[in-house]
Amino acid sequence: MSEFKVKAVSQFINRKDYSTLLRKVDENGAHQPEKLKFFYCVHCGAPVDFDVENAVSISDTCSNCVLLVKRGWMEEAIRNYEGS
Numbered sequence: 001m002s003e004f005k006v007k008a009v010s011q012f013i014n015r016k017d018y019s020t021l022l023r024k025v026d027e028n029g030a031h032q033p034e035k036l037k038f039f040y041c042v043h044c045g046a047p048v049d050f051d052v053e054n055a056v057s058i059s060d061t062c063s064n065c066v067l068l069v070k071r072g073w074m075e076e077a078i079r080n081y082e083g084s
């Protein structure tokens, strides 16, 4: 694996862990004083940009995961996460 790929994959794993915690907080309502609906990346679970007015997500993939998908590294990143 190239150094860049190793970094990208390890950041993906960090995002997954972070997102799991963040989602728990969101589900408890701590970040949703007005019951704002958040949208999450389908790959790592990090919050993605969304259109607040229309409550629709702009993308189902976060900008960091877009790179992994583009380069064909996503499957390997997921395997690494599952093995971690």
Ligand SMILES: [Zn+2]
Pocket (backbone or CB within 6 Å): 015, 041, 042, 043, 044, 045, 046, 061, 062, 063, 064, 065, 066
């Ligand atoms: Zn993501």
